[in-house]
Amino acid sequence: MSYTAITVAHDQGLATLTLNAPDKLNAVSRKMIAELKECWEALAADGSVRAVLLTGAGRGFCAGADLSDPDRGKEGGDSGSALETFFNPVIRLMRSMPKPIVAAVNGPAAGVGMSFALAADIAIAAKSASFLQAFARIGLLPDGGSTWFLPRLVGEQRARALAMLAPKISAEQAKEWGLIWDVVEDGELMKTATEVARGLADGPTLSLARIKEAMNRASGNPLSQQLDLERDFQRELGRSEDFKEGVLAFLAKRKPAFKGK
Known part of the structure; x- marks a missing residue:
């Protein structure tokens, strides 16, 4: 597929997948978020991925929503509609797709840009990167799932302070707090x-998909239900070719060649 605001x-x-508006620190326009939705759908469905x-691209990861985007006015000032139509589907796709996502945070990650990093399975940041929940600075609340991610990652007090005080924190601080x-x-x-x-792409993709799904469900499951889920997933994975290959490779002291089957 052909994109202009992102590259793949x-x-x-x-x-x-690279956000490609470096002149704006990859701030998210309506065009970019529409392309991201289409791209995540395509990546989830592509068996070769x-x-x-x-x-x-450039010196920023993502500076949040592009407030200068002329297309913002098409929602008639309804910010909730913009989330429902554009942003929420992207976060849902990232969290539900049965493939691991690694975020390489190469610069400022602000607003929904920080949400993108939190929605990834594993986030790694450059030392010069920074993280900012900027919403309160313009009279909004964190979105892109950040009110769900933050308390689970850093606890209630830090989550509330990050959202209400809107401090910019360093990559080192983000690591210390468990954000990345x-x-x-x-x-x-x-x-x-x-x-x-x-390493993840070459790994046991069935296993990784089930790990991701189990982690996603854990926050809403009581322990007994989660134990049942682990049992069911383990039964399925134990019958896979990847499990057989993993055991054979372990016994032979060689690197496994996983096929995702």
Whole structure:
């Protein structure tokens, strides 16, 4: 598919999705979010894609919604309609797609840009990156799922402070609080994130999909129900070719060759 506000590159099961408005620090226009929705749908349905790496072009990851976008006026000032039509479907697609997503946060991640990073399965940031829940600064509340992600990741007090006080925090602080997985030197970010994403793309994709689904369901399940879910998923995975290959490779002390079957 052809896009203008984003780019997508494919390499042996790994898709790299890049937000491509570097002159605006990849602020999200209506065109960009529409392309993102279409792209995530396509990546989820593409059997050749086993993992996705998400990043931003230039010196920013994503500066949030593009408040200067002339298309914003088409909702008639209804910000909720914009979320329902454009942004919420993207977050739902990211969380539900049965493939791991790695975010390489290469610069500022603000507003919904921070939500994109939190919606990924694993986020790795450059040392110069920063994170900001900017919504209260313009009289809104965090969206893109951030009111759901933040308390689960950092606890109620920190989540409320991040949302209400809107401080900009460093990548190191984000790692210390558990918002992201790791921080690396700027020049090492894409190499490190690509290696992680490549490892996932070459991994046991059935297992990874079930891990992701189980984690998603855990927040709404009581322990007894989650134990039943683990039982059912483990039964399914135990019959897979990947499990057989994993055991054989372990016994033979060699690297497994997973096929996602």
